[in-house]
Every structure is written in C-alpha cells, then in structure tokens.
Amino acid sequence: MWLFQLLNSAFAHANSDTFMPPAATEIASHVDQIYVFLLWSSLISFVLLIGGMIWFVIKYKRRTASDKTAYITHNHTLEFLWSFIPFCIFIFSFAWGWIVFHQMRSMPENALEIHVVAKKWDWRFIYKNGREIVAGVDDQGNKTPATMVVPMGRPVKLIMASEKVNPASNEDPKDRPVLHSFFVPAFRTKQDIVPGRYTTLWFQATELGTFNVFCAEYCGDGHYAMRAAIKVVKPEEYEEWLSGEAAGAGGGLSLAEQGKQLYLSRACVGCHSLNGSAGAGPTWKGIFGHDVATNKGTVKVDENYIRESILEPNAQVVSGFQGGVMPSYSGQLKEEEINALIEFIKTVK
Numbered sequence: 001m002w003l004f005q006l007l008n009s010a011f012a013h014a015n016s017d018t019f020m021p022p023a024a025t026e027i028a029s030h031v032d033q034i035y036v037f038l039l040w041s042s043l044i045s046f047v048l049l050i051g052g053m054i055w056f057v058i059k060y061k062r063r064t065a066s067d068k069t070a071y072i073t074h075n076h077t078l079e080f081l082w083s084f085i086p087f088c089i090f091i092f093s094f095a096w097g098w099i100v101f102h103q104m105r106s107m108p109e110n111a112l113e114i115h116v117v118a119k120k121w122d123w124r125f126i127y128k129n130g131r132e133i134v135a136g137v138d139d140q141g142n143k144t145p146a147t148m149v150v151p152m153g154r155p156v157k158l159i160m161a162s163e164k165v166n167p168a169s170n171e172d173p174k175d176r177p178v179l180h181s182f183f184v185p186a187f188r189t190k191q192d193i194v195p196g197r198y199t200t201l202w203f204q205a206t207e208l209g210t211f212n213v214f215c216a217e218y219c220g221d222g223h224y225a226m227r228a229a230i231k232v233v234k235p236e237e238y239e240e241w242l243s244g245e246a247a248g249a250g251g252g253l254s255l256a257e258q259g260k261q262l263y264l265s266r267a268c269v270g271c272h273s274l275n276g277s278a279g280a281g282p283t284w285k286g287i288f289g290h291d292v293a294t295n296k297g298t299v300k301v302d303e304n305y306i307r308e309s310i311l312e313p314n315a316q317v318v319s320g321f322q323g324g325v326m327p328s329y330s331g332q333l334k335e336e337e338i339n340a341l342i343e344f345i346k347t348v349k
C-alpha cells in the first residue's frame with residue numbers, strides 16, 4: 001500500500017505547493033479534482049488491464065504439448081460490461097470537464113475589466129481609470145515583471161490583445177503582432193492572445209499573494225522572459241492602490257476620458273453623434289451590448305465588433321449606411337487608443 005500512500009500524498013493534496021502550484025481560485029480546485037480523478041481512473045484501469053493480462057499469461061500458459069485450448073465463443077455479459085463501464089466513465093469525465101470548462105469560459109457580467117496588451121516580449125495592463133502597469137527595472141538593473149493588482153474575491157475579466165512591436169510600422173514582418181498566451185498556473189487558467197482580435201479570460205482569486213504569469217505560446221527569441229505577475233490584495237487595499245499613484249500614458253485621464261478626446265481629435269465626431277441622431281455614420285448612443293443589423297446579419301456590439309469597425313470598417317456595414325465612407329484607422333491608432341475608444345463608447349448610454 002506504499003504506492004497508494006505515495007500517490008495519495010502527491011495527488012490528493014494537489015493544492016500544496018510541493019507537487020502543484022498553489023490553487024488560488026475555485027476553478028483551480030475543480031481542475032485539480034478532475035485531474036486527480038483522471039489520474040486515478042487511468043491508474044486503476046491500467047492495473048486491471050495489464051494486471052489481468054499478466055495473470056492470464058501465467059495462468060493459461062501452455063504447459064505440455066498435449067494442452068488443448070478450450071473452445072470459447074463469447075460472453076455477452078462480459079462484453080457488455082467492458083464496453084459499458086468505460087463508456088460511463090468517459091461520459092462522466094466529459095460532462096465534468098465540460099461543466100468546469102463552461103464555468104471558465106462564461107464571463108461574469110459584473111466583472112472588473114482590465115485590458116491586457118501583449119507584445120514581443122512584454123505585458124502591459126491598463127485599468128479603466130487609465131492606470132497603466134508595465135515591466136520595470138530594479139536597483140540592480142534587473143527587469144521586474146509587470147504586476148497586475150486585483151482585489152481578492154471579485155471576478156476579474158481580462159480583455160487581451162496582441163500588439164505590433166512598432167505600432168507605426170506596417171511593413172516589417174518582424175513588427176507584426178504574434179500569438180501569445182496568458183497563463184496563470186495558480187489559477188489553472190490559460191487563454192491564447194490572437195493578433196487582430198480580443199480574447200477574454202476571467203478569474204476570481206480566493207487567496208492573497210503574488211502569482212506568476214507566463215506566456216505559454218512560443219512567440220520568438222524573448223519568449224522565455226515574457227513574464228508578469230498578479231498580486232491579489234484585500235479589496236480595501238486595491239481601491240487605495242488604484243486611486244493612489246499617478247496614472248500612465250493617459251496623463252491621469254481615465255480610459256473613457258482619453259477615448260472622448262480621441263473621439264474629438266480623430267474626427268469620429270464628424271460622423272458619429274452621441275445623442276442618438278444619425279449623421280454620416282450611426283450614433284454611438286446606447287450601442288454597446290446591443291444588437292445591430294449589418295449587411296452580414298445581426299451582430300452584438302462588443303469589444304471585438306468595435307475594434308473591427310475601427311480597423312476594417314467595411315467588414316460589416318451597418319444597415320442604412322454606406323460602406324466605404326468611414327476611413328480605416330488600421331495602423332493609425334495604438335492598442336491603448338482603441339481600448340480608450342471602446343471604453344468611451346461603453347459609457348455613451
């Protein structure tokens with residue numbers, strides 16, 4: 001039974017940081033439970049199958065030249081059982097996995113939203129109030145990872161984009177945005193970041209502490225160093241932190257306020273009203289989260305739709321409006337600026 005004890009201590013306490021990283025979300029413990037279940041059911045099946053085989057090889061070994069094999073056709077009960085029992089185990093694992101996966105992928109409505117920008121080879125986190133977190137350098141000149149601060153016990157949704165290395169350049173292939181993947185081992189959650197669109201991920205931390213973030217998709221030379229961290233703090237501490245230090249590139253303005261400025265300075269205002277009246281383009285009043293009719297069918301106005309409307313206006317043209325009127329802003333706006341415009345549109349109710 002030493003084997004059992006060994007495995008049990010290794011897997012049943014999968015949450016201890018000896019074998020697995022700490023489990024700092026509820027999802028993480030679900031994932032661990034599934035893992036332990038799969039491991040044990042595989043181990044038991046393995047022992048039954050291989051053990052049975054070895055036993056039969058010994059038991060039914062042909063001992064003399066005159067040994068005759070008994071005439072056996074089949075056994076309905078046995079055949080049914082060895083098909084049906086594994087079938088049940090597979091369906092059970094599928095259903096369990098699906099339920100947890102579904103939980104991972106359904107974004108909670110009331111989540112705190114943080115924008116994540118990945119580029120070769122760094123992470124940037126942008127909060128709605130305009131606060132921007134980037135990697136830093138410590139006293140010894142070593143790089144310190146960008147550290148996202150989040151409150152414990154609150155759902156957090158990340159809206160993630162991959163950025164060009166040099167936002168101004170369209171030509172050099174080395175500058176193109178590439179695939180990355182946001183992986184938080186302690187949260188047992190991982191999501192690819194795909195150039196040209198937003199992907200999302202959510203988590204709700206249940207433990208205080210600082211947890212590693214890795215890029216889990218090979219993205220070139222500096223992939224190994226593409227690290228970040230998530231610091232989970234008490235909600236009060238989070239509020240204090242958020243309003244504390246001065247914000248990043250936005251000069252103290254919230255994302256929505258920066259978006260409003262872009263709305264004015266980038267001429268969106270010439271075609272899009274905020275009060276419900278249509279101009280050369282549709283109004284932005286109340287569009288976020290609602291359905292809109294386009295020449296490609298009805299679509300929901302979400303982050304990806306707005307992003308596409310800005311970068312490729314002709315991909316889906318709003319019914320009642322002309323394609324080709326709105327200029328493409330591809331290569332003209334930074335990720336932050338697109339994020340800011342989106343956050344501004346969200347506020348136009």
Ligand SMILES: [Cu+2]
Nearest residue numbers: 180215219226
């Ligand atoms: Cu990467």
